[in-house]
Amino acid sequence: MLQTEREIDGRRSALIKMAGLCGLALSGDALAALAAAGKTPAVAGLLSADALALTGVLAEHIIPATDTPGALAVGAHRTIDHMLLACATTPEQQGFLAGLARVDAVALAETGKRFRALPSTRRVALLHALDGGTAPFNAEDQHFFRRLKSYTLFAYYTSEAGSTRELAYLPVPGGYQGNFPLRKNTRTWAI
Amino acid sequence: MSAPYIKQSAEQFDAIVVGSGITGGWAVKELCERGLRTLMVERGRPVEHRSDYIGEGVDEWTLPHRGQVEEKLAHDQFAEQRKCYAFDDHTKHFFNNDRDMPYSTPEGRPFSWIRGNQLGGKSLMWARQSYRWSDLDFGANAKDGHGTDWPIRYADLESWYSHVERHVGISGARENMAVLPDSEFLPAFEFNTVEAAMKKKFDAAFAPARMIMGRCAHLTQPTEKHLEMGRGSCQARSMCQRGCSFGAYFSTQSSTLPAAAATGRLSIATNAIVHSVLYDAKTNRATGVRVIDAETMEVREFHAKVVFLCASTLGSTQVLLNSTSEAFPTGLGNSSGVLGHYLMDHLFGAGATGRVEGFQNDYYSGRRPTAPYIPRFRNVQEQHPDFLRGYALAGGASREGWQRGDKPGFGKDYKAMLRKPGDWHFGLHGQGEMLPRFENMVSLHPTKKDKWGMPQLHIDCTYSANEVKMREDMADTAANILESLGVKDVKKSNKPVEEWAPGLSIHEMGTARMGRDPKTSMLNCHNQSHDVPNLFVTDGASMCSGAWQNPSLTFMAITARASAYAAEQLKLGKL
Numbered sequence: 048m049l050q051t052e053r054e055i056d057g058r059r060s061a062l063i064k065m066a067g068l069c070g071l072a073l074s075g076d077a078l079a080a081l082a083a084a085g086k087t088p089a090v091a092g093l094l095s096a097d098a099l100a101l102t103g104v105l106a107e108h109i110i111p112a113t114d115t116p117g118a119l120a121v122g123a124h125r126t127i128d129h130m131l132l133a134c135a136t137t138p139e140q141q142g143f144l145a146g147l148a149r150v151d152a153v154a155l156a157e158t159g160k161r162f163r164a165l166p167s168t169r170r171v172a173l174l175h176a177l178d179g180g181t182a183p184f185n186a187e188d189q190h191f192f193r194r195l196k197s198y199t200l201f202a203y204y205t206s207e208a209g210s211t212r213e214l215a216y217l218p219v220p221g222g223y224q225g226n227f228p229l230r231k232n233t234r235t236w237a238i
Numbered sequence: 239m240s241a242p243y244i245k246q247s248a249e250q251f252d253a254i255v256v257g258s259g260i261t262g263g264w265a266v267k268e269l270c271e272r273g274l275r276t277l278m279v280e281r282g283r284p285v286e287h288r289s290d291y292i293g294e295g296v297d298e299w300t301l302p303h304r305g306q307v308e309e310k311l312a313h314d315q316f317a318e319q320r321k322c323y324a325f326d327d328h329t330k331h332f333f334n335n336d337r338d339m340p341y342s343t344p345e346g347r348p349f350s351w352i353r354g355n356q357l358g359g360k361s362l363m364w365a366r367q368s369y370r371w372s373d374l375d376f377g378a379n380a381k382d383g384h385g386t387d388w389p390i391r392y393a394d395l396e397s398w399y400s401h402v403e404r405h406v407g408i409s410g411a412r413e414n415m416a417v418l419p420d421s422e423f424l425p426a427f428e429f430n431t432v433e434a435a436m437k438k439k440f441d442a443a444f445a446p447a448r449m450i451m452g453r454c455a456h457l458t459q460p461t462e463k464h465l466e467m468g469r470g471s472c473q474a475r476s477m478c479q480r481g482c483s484f485g486a487y488f489s490t491q492s493s494t495l496p497a498a499a500a501t502g503r504l505s506i507a508t509n510a511i512v513h514s515v516l517y518d519a520k521t522n523r524a525t526g527v528r529v530i531d532a533e534t535m536e537v538r539e540f541h542a543k544v545v546f547l548c549a550s551t552l553g554s555t556q557v558l559l560n561s562t563s564e565a566f567p568t569g570l571g572n573s574s575g576v577l578g579h580y581l582m583d584h585l586f587g588a589g590a591t592g593r594v595e596g597f598q599n600d601y602y603s604g605r606r607p608t609a610p611y612i613p614r615f616r617n618v619q620e621q622h623p624d625f626l627r628g629y630a631l632a633g634g635a636s637r638e639g640w641q642r643g644d645k646p647g648f649g650k651d652y653k654a655m656l657r658k659p660g661d662w663h664f665g666l667h668g669q670g671e672m673l674p675r676f677e678n679m680v681s682l683h684p685t686k687k688d689k690w691g692m693p694q695l696h697i698d699c700t701y702s703a704n705e706v707k708m709r710e711d712m713a714d715t716a717a718n719i720l721e722s723l724g725v726k727d728v729k730k731s732n733k734p735v736e737e738w739a740p741g742l743s744i745h746e747m748g749t750a751r752m753g754r755d756p757k758t759s760m761l762n763c764h765n766q767s768h769d770v771p772n773l774f775v776t777d778g779a780s781m782c783s784g785a786w787q788n789p790s791l792t793f794m795a796i797t798a799r800a801s802a803y804a805a806e807q808l809k810l811g812k813l
Contacts, residue, residue, distance in 0.1 A: 197643030225428030
């Protein structure tokens with residue numbers, strides 16, 4: 048049911064775009080129907096509240112708010128949570144949970160505090176070790192962090208803000224140009 | 239298009255065409271335009287151009303799983319289809335449900351049968367690469383003795399290639415290469431800066447081999463005729479498998495179906511699973527088809543003077559195997575015994591990629607729906623010691639996007655880095671020919687049936703030493719070429735059979751082959767059954783060899799040619 052509703056939503060936004068392309072106007076009734084369809088249904092996830100919060104903090108460290116929103120603002124952690132439940136295999140889920148637990152366990156062993164409770168500078172120092180796979184972390188932890196980064200990038204850059212504000216989003220390019228000079232303000236294509 | 243859908247009919251049609259994909263669409267267009275009242279029978283549901291492309295233009299963030307398919311659904315219902323590169327949340331409704339339509343394979347010998355199950359078939363999700371074959375291909379079996387000699391040569395098909403290309407619209411550039419005859423072209427897509435530099439080096443170093451732009455069924459510059467049909471220019475979205483409301487790539491819906499419907503002679507029966515072809519032993523003619531209603535299980539018959547099977551290579555073969563009678567106990571028209579044998583696919587999944595230094599101020603705009611292509615160079619003049627036949631290499635250059643989770647870093651600098659495109663990468667991957675071998679075969683499973691009571695297909699297909707050697711050479715040669723072009727960090731890949739089983743290239747061919755001798759082939763040079771004169775098979779099943787090029791354009795030309803022949807023979811009273 049959830050999927051069907053979302054598909055309809057997606058189709059509606061597609062219809063608006065196609066209508067725009069074809070120079071068609073949407074009626075008031077159609078707009079009202081679209082507004083009614085805009086409610087976001089509750090999304091199920093895999094993580095406990097605690098693990099979700101940790102994922103959010105880690106994601107924001109990976110993609111922080113700058114002149115555009117960061118990972119937290121676009122709900123990247125909730126997307127990751129939902130994707131883990133809906134699209135990951137059991138080993139992938141277990142690997143992720145174990146990786147999160149390791150981050151907290153190492154933080155606790157090193158500092159006496161869980162990762163989220165640390166000041167930002169300490170968190171960043173630990174994350175540098177995690178990213179490099181160096182002590183107090185190891186290669187397996189580094190592998191988890193690469194995976195978390197991939198999840199975060201996916202959740203962020205497929206979000207509306209990540210696609211359209213941070214990167215350059217061109218759903219209908221109109222044609223292919225093979226020689227397109229990269230200028231100072233040119234951004235990575237979102238798709 | 240006014241939808242000429244019917245559920246049942248007592249009338250005798252001039253022709254029945256089973257299947258609505260690339261060949262079914264061409265058969266109904268040609269037969270209707272030649273005056274035949276034609277019924278198209280499709281096992282899947284109707285799909286209307288534009289309005290039923292439910293995944294088109296849908297932004298990732300509006301989808302529940304951002305374009306990915308829910309694991310449970312994919313695992314339970316699309317276990318094979320999910321292996322196809324084009325399968326995702328935008329396209330999954332165009333793929334066959336593996337749970338409902340199972341097939342069997344021997345233990346340890348996997349085969350990936352990727353299927354469409356709707357009006358339009360795989361023409362909605364095909365890769366659109368379009369290449370003529372040449373006499374290097376049509377003469378291959380005669381030359382090395384594998385398979386049976388093709389009963390046709392390039393000269394028999396040349397005008398039919400032109401005929402279909404003008405209607406379809408093929409983007410490409412004239413190259414005058416003997417191994418790859420030119421088509422009737424619309425303008426080619428551009429090379430990007432790195433590819434142009436690579437092409438220059440490659441063409442100089444490896445002549446007579448040449449890097450060309452991949453030819454594809456896209457309207458880069460629609461003709462008046464295309465515009466009149468409601469088709470428009472390609473927008474370089476490269477999301478084709480979701481369906482294209484611009485009608486910019488060739489599909490049944492965008493191209494052949496409206497042409498057939500415009501004649502007023504087309505009828506369509508959807509949700510009609512063909513169980514078998516009806517056969518009258520007294521007249522030795524096919525008289526129609528028996529269908530099972532996909533929704534109600536009701537069994538019905540449709541009748542016609544001519545029957546065309548265009549239900550995909552394995553689909554058509556399954557129907558023929560299931561059409562048994564006293565005269566044809568092993569399948570209709572199978573006096574030769576070759577029905578189901580000589581199954582071929584193409585060899586994909588081997589090649590190389592690497593990093594290209596420099597070009598940091600060059601980028602591209604738009605998503606080109608095709609890529610550079612190096613036509614066959616192996617076994618054209620000299621003979622390779624390890625394998626027969628040959629392959630093409632396809633690939634190209636692009637810059638890294640945001641998918642750089644494997645790069646070190648995080649935080650503001652990392653985000654700023656991802657805001658700019660990353661390094662250039664260049665890759666080449668093989669597309670090779672598989673030999674026709676009797677042992678690669680399909681049969682009806684003796685006991686297993688699907689939910690409609692149709693015997694399941696049992697598919698037994700493996701790669702021979704020739705295929706294994708060719709794939710090794712594809713990977714080695716791709717790597718050598720990249721290194722000689724100055725590409726760095728070259729990585730070779732050659733996927734094991736568990737990751738790229740036969741079938742996954744989705745170019746099944748050969749299981750009801752043409753040939754000169756009725757004792758060793760099913761069909762004559764017009765795709766007409768040697769045994770039953772009003773029965774035609776014009777999809778990939780009819781191929782005698784697989785060549786190295788993508789086969790769809792050749793399927794189209796062969797179907798158009800066979801349709802014209804059948805219409806003429808019918809008028810002469812010879813069917």
